Amino acid sequence: MQTTTLHTTSATPVAASGDDIGKLLLRASLAVFLLFHGFSKLAGGIGFITGMLAKAGLPGALGYLVYIGEVVAPLLILFGVWTRAASLVVAINMVVALLLVHTGQFFSLSQTGGWALELQGFYFFSALAVAVMGAGRYSVGGTAGKWN
Numbered sequence: 001m002q003t004t005t006l007h008t009t010s011a012t013p014v015a016a017s018g019d020d021i022g023k024l025l026l027r028a029s030l031a032v033f034l035l036f037h038g039f040s041k042l043a044g045g046i047g048f049i050t051g052m053l054a055k056a057g058l059p060g061a062l063g064y065l066v067y068i069g070e071v072v073a074p075l076l077i078l079f080g081v082w083t084r085a086a087s088l089v090v091a092i093n094m095v096v097a098l099l100l101v102h103t104g105q106f107f108s109l110s111q112t113g114g115w116a117l118e119l120q121g122f123y124f125f126s127a128l129a130v131a132v133m134g135a136g137r138y139s140v141g142g143t144a145g146k147w148n
Helices: 018-044 047-055 060-079 083-100 118-133
Strands: none
Touching: 018 060, 018 083, 018 118, 047 060, 047 083, 060 083, 083 118
16 A cells, blocks of 8 residues: 655755745735835824724724734744744734724725725735645745744
């Protein structure tokens, strides 16, 4: 009877896997696109977020957590370090953004017929996919560890 193994730990180089390339592309696109939002907040501040939090009866200081969700976590995802945990942070950040900013748009369509929240949906579901799949071989953390 012949058996096949899915993962090997030999010292010999293994051919590039389409799965690992796909994980890299998903990680990179999620991280880079989200970093634009994070860098915008670094440059322009988060006054509007602290204002919305205060309006919702929450401490405005919680607004600073957006830097973790839109700068730190995407950088970790991009480089493939603590990828699963960072992806969960991004997913939670998107849930907070939906509840805080976009609640009224949840069942709306854009002028072109797409879901009004397709960008936030892309970030949320991409982050969940990365959290489930992990970073893959093309990452600083590699495939080792349950959080990568």
